[in-house]
Amino acid sequence: MDGEAQNESVACEKATLAPVDRLRSNRAESPTPGLVEGTEPGAVQKSAFFAHAQSFEDLTAEAEEKAEQEGVVEDSGQTEDELQVLVGERTITEQHAQDVSPQSRSKEEDMSSEAWRSHRKHVFVLSEAGKPIYTRYGSEEALSSTMGVMMALVSFVESDKNTIRSIHADGCKVIFLAKSPLVLVGVSQTYQSDKELLRELQYIYYQIVSLLTLTQLNHIFQNKQNYDLRRLLAGSEYLTDNLLHRLDRDPGLLLSAVTCLPLSNSVRDVVSSSLQAAKAKNLVFSILLAGDRLVTLVRKKDQFLHHIDLHLVMNLVGSSSSFREGEGWTPICLPKFNTAGFFHAHISYLESASDLCLILVSTDREDFFNMSDCKQRFLERLTKRTAYQALKEALKCPSYSVEQVGIPELRHFLYKSKSSGLYTSPEFPELYQSDEEQERLMGLYQDLHSHLHHPVRPLRFFYRCTNKENLLAWVTNGFQLYLCFSPLGTKAMAVSAVNKLLKWIRKEEDRLFILSPLTY
Amino acid sequence: MALVHEEVADAICTKHAETGLCFYFHYLEKQGCACSVSHLVVMNTQRDPVATQLSSDTLGRPVRTLRVKMVLLGGSGVGKSSLALRFVRSEFRSTVPTVGCAYMTHMIHLRDVSLRFEIWDTAGQEKYHSVTPLYYRGAHAALLVYDISKRETFYRVQLWLQELEKHYIPGSTVMWLIGNKADLGHARQVSEQEGHSLAADRGLYFIETSALSGDHVDELLQDVAHRVYECVGGQQGGLSEWEEKPCEDLHHRDMSSLLTSCCKS
Numbered sequence: 001m002d003g004e005a006q007n008e009s010v011a012c013e014k015a016t017l018a019p020v021d022r023l024r025s026n027r028a029e030s031p032t033p034g035l036v037e038g039t040e041p042g043a044v045q046k047s048a049f050f051a052h053a054q055s056f057e058d059l060t061a062e063a064e065e066k067a068e069q070e071g072v073v074e075d076s077g078q079t080e081d082e083l084q085v086l087v088g089e090r091t092i093t094e095q096h097a098q099d100v101s102p103q104s105r106s107k108e109e110d111m112s113s114e115a116w117r118s119h120r121k122h123v124f125v126l127s128e129a130g131k132p133i134y135t136r137y138g139s140e141e142a143l144s145s146t147m148g149v150m151m152a153l154v155s156f157v158e159s160d161k162n163t164i165r166s167i168h169a170d171g172c173k174v175i176f177l178a179k180s181p182l183v184l185v186g187v188s189q190t191y192q193s194d195k196e197l198l199r200e201l202q203y204i205y206y207q208i209v210s211l212l213t214l215t216q217l218n219h220i221f222q223n224k225q226n227y228d229l230r231r232l233l234a235g236s237e238y239l240t241d242n243l244l245h246r247l248d249r250d251p252g253l254l255l256s257a258v259t260c261l262p263l264s265n266s267v268r269d270v271v272s273s274s275l276q277a278a279k280a281k282n283l284v285f286s287i288l289l290a291g292d293r294l295v296t297l298v299r300k301k302d303q304f305l306h307h308i309d310l311h312l313v314m315n316l317v318g319s320s321s322s323f324r325e326g327e328g329w330t331p332i333c334l335p336k337f338n339t340a341g342f343f344h345a346h347i348s349y350l351e352s353a354s355d356l357c358l359i360l361v362s363t364d365r366e367d368f369f370n371m372s373d374c375k376q377r378f379l380e381r382l383t384k385r386t387a388y389q390a391l392k393e394a395l396k397c398p399s400y401s402v403e404q405v406g407i408p409e410l411r412h413f414l415y416k417s418k419s420s421g422l423y424t425s426p427e428f429p430e431l432y433q434s435d436e437e438q439e440r441l442m443g444l445y446q447d448l449h450s451h452l453h454h455p456v457r458p459l460r461f462f463y464r465c466t467n468k469e470n471l472l473a474w475v476t477n478g479f480q481l482y483l484c485f486s487p488l489g490t491k492a493m494a495v496s497a498v499n500k501l502l503k504w505i506r507k508e509e510d511r512l513f514i515l516s517p518l519t520y
Numbered sequence: 521m522a523l524v525h526e527e528v529a530d531a532i533c534t535k536h537a538e539t540g541l542c543f544y545f546h547y548l549e550k551q552g553c554a555c556s557v558s559h560l561v562v563m564n565t566q567r568d569p570v571a572t573q574l575s576s577d578t579l580g581r582p583v584r585t586l587r588v589k590m591v592l593l594g595g596s597g598v599g600k601s602s603l604a605l606r607f608v609r610s611e612f613r614s615t616v617p618t619v620g621c622a623y624m625t626h627m628i629h630l631r632d633v634s635l636r637f638e639i640w641d642t643a644g645q646e647k648y649h650s651v652t653p654l655y656y657r658g659a660h661a662a663l664l665v666y667d668i669s670k671r672e673t674f675y676r677v678q679l680w681l682q683e684l685e686k687h688y689i690p691g692s693t694v695m696w697l698i699g700n701k702a703d704l705g706h707a708r709q710v711s712e713q714e715g716h717s718l719a720a721d722r723g724l725y726f727i728e729t730s731a732l733s734g735d736h737v738d739e740l741l742q743d744v745a746h747r748v749y750e751c752v753g754g755q756q757g758g759l760s761e762w763e764e765k766p767c768e769d770l771h772h773r774d775m776s777s778l779l780t781s782c783c784k785s
Contacts, residue, residue, distance in 0.1 A: 211647060212647060231646055232645075232646055233647070234645055234646065235597075235617035235643070235644070236617070236645065236647075238616060238617070316619065319616070320616050320617075320618075321613075322601060322615060322617075322619060322622050323619075325601070325604070325605055325608070325609075325615075325622055325624060326604075326608070326622040326623050326624030326641070327622065327623045327624070328619060328620060328621070328622055329620050329621045329622075330619045330620020330643075331620060331648070331651055332620075345620075365651060366654065368654075
């Protein structure tokens with residue numbers, strides 16, 4: 001595709017949600033003319049329930065702006081030595097490895113070992129005083145000097161009124177994200193772009209904020225600059241660990257979208273309206289999940305849930321077994337909603353052996369019994385209806401196979417409807433059953449995604465052949481589509497498959513998506 | 521479904537007026553009935569409004585259910601959730617750190633009363649401390665748990681004790697000091713004697729338990745039930761008064777809607 005048309009369309013994308021004439025003529029050559037945001041398969045009929053369901057632009061926008069203002073540092077020649085210091089801090093880390101307290105996590109690892117250094121992606125969080133807060137692998141204590149060096153790098157560049165963004169060296173990228181009062185550093189040996197890695201660091205930042213609120217974080221570090229934040233985060237490291245795992249595996253985090261449990265429209269409507277009926281004064285969001293899939297979401301009028309906040313909630317629910325034993329009641333900050341305060345979430349499974357988890361988000365910390373009561377009312381109402389049985393049936397096959405689409409060469413795909421912020425994807429076919437293969441495929445999708453969202457030269461259409469599969473990615477104002485074909489397919493066939501797939505999704509949209517979200 | 525339940529309850533109540541409700545409650549629990557508690561209250565008030573009041577209980581039989589608020593406090597990783605799981609399910613599973621607070625209920629049947637334990641299993645992590653007063657406020661039983669193999673948790677439990685004592689109203693809360701993980705005797709850092717003397721000094725009951733093996737867990741719960749009933753329930757304005765008010769508050773709205781829905785169906 002030629003560069004001019006791309007740039008123009010990108011400009012349009014951010015400008016408006018409504019179909020514009022210019023836009024239409026621009027898109028006339030596409031195989032599905034007239035498919036603009038709000039009319040694509042899976043688009044919501046009323047109003048979306050996600051705020052800014054656009055794409056991941058809103059996630060990285062802040063950082064981008066800042067960086068643009070302050071210029072870019074990417075001098076690999078000069079920084080290579082520093083990187084050596086960073087990655088190869090052998091003697092000092094060894095020394096400190098002795099000091100590791102017996103209480104530290106089980107994921108303890110020898111930081112001087114080759115195994116530790118060869119992890120594909122490291123994530124470090126430190127305070128602006130250079131104190132370690134989190135490391136993905138190994139223990140923070142042993143890394144205090146390494147993190148000191150990281151902080152030194154950040155401060156050194158900052159002293160010139162500049163911001164360090166990344167260091168590239170020898171198949172290794174070091175990405176920096178300064179989010180006062182925290183500094184996040186990613187060290188990656190993957191092919192992901194800086195932007196992708198930055199997005200992941202943002203998620204980690206939001207994860208920490210969701211536990212403590214930004215107000216509390218600021219307050220702590222204003223009072224005591226060298227505070228050891230691990231004290232407050234103790235016992236929650238597993239949430240960050242799991243989130244990082246999800247970032248490698250979950251297409252939803254890549255697409256900034258969530259996926260739904262396939263469910264017939266009528267059943268979903270009954271469930272939604274039962275949930276809608278069980279309302280309370282301070283209830284803001286009611287979310288029903290089936291594992292990592294959304295069954296339905298009811299929100300207070302005019303209040304939107306951001307997909308990042310929903311992913312954080314899903315991570316919390318998915319990571320902890322404690323909600324299975326009883327009703328959970330926990331303060332939670334939804335950082336994209338408000339970084340200053342806590343919501344209070346009532347989290348419980350509908351039945352002890354079931355995957356259906358209900359999350360009721362209230363503004364009042366004394367609301368436990370009201371929320372518990374809401375749950376009871378919802379359950380009472382729902383159990384009287386046959387829809388509950390249908391819902392339980394649907395849980396047995398939470399996904400669908402790609403064969404149902406009827407395109408022989410197609411192995412897998414991701415389709416995101418932009419206006420609804422929802423995506424759909426079939427289960428992984430047999431070829432991609434192993435963890436390694438799934439991560440490899442996710443890596444390919446990530447690669448496509450970063451080409452389509454390249455900060456300087458974004459593509460709209462991208463076809464790529466590898467010796468194991470052929471891939472096609474296509475982004476329009478209405479949707480994002482990523483397809484994986486067998487290596488025997490041709491480009492022409494792939495293009496024709498797109499039409500067929502979009503038709504199939506249109507046909508199935510009321511089962512695969514939530515078309516009419518409800519409010520209280 | 522409500523109709524069926526009412527029939528069952530009818531049958532039980534007329535046949536065994538004295539123990540009927542107790543059994544009915546069990547039945548409902550077995551059915552996994554969501555509205556068991558509200559139903560129980562409905563039945564009670566409908567058939568024998570006097571039965572819910574302690575003072576004028578003419579039958580003198582176990583028809584009453586009193587609510588007991590119990591809170592588990594202590595440092596992180598001492599086994600509060602595991603103890604709670606033992607109380608409620610009599611099983612052990614390794615758990616991840618509790619997020620916020622977990623709430624569960626468990627019925628204990630004493631000779632002449634049933635106690636509905638409402639267990640607040642709090643998170644030991646420091647970041648949740650600001651919300652913990654929500655859970656220990658008005659608790660009838662407070663279990664302060666430490667890990668006998670970690671001295672640090674024994675100090676932490678004393679901090680909790682100090683905090684509780686600030687809000688303590690004599691006679692309203694029964695407090696226990698619990699040395700958990702008694703199965704880790706070989707790695708013990710806090711001797712049983714130390715636990716005993718701390719408890720004796722501060723007027724607490726003391727026991728060492730093991731959530732892993734289940735040692736002394738049932739005894740503990742039975743003991744708590746008896747003590748709470750004796751100390752708090754026996755008092756004027758103890759359990760009973762406390763029981764009625766929040767119960768009505770909580771289910772009042774529900775009761776009326778439930779009644780109508782029962783009648784309709």
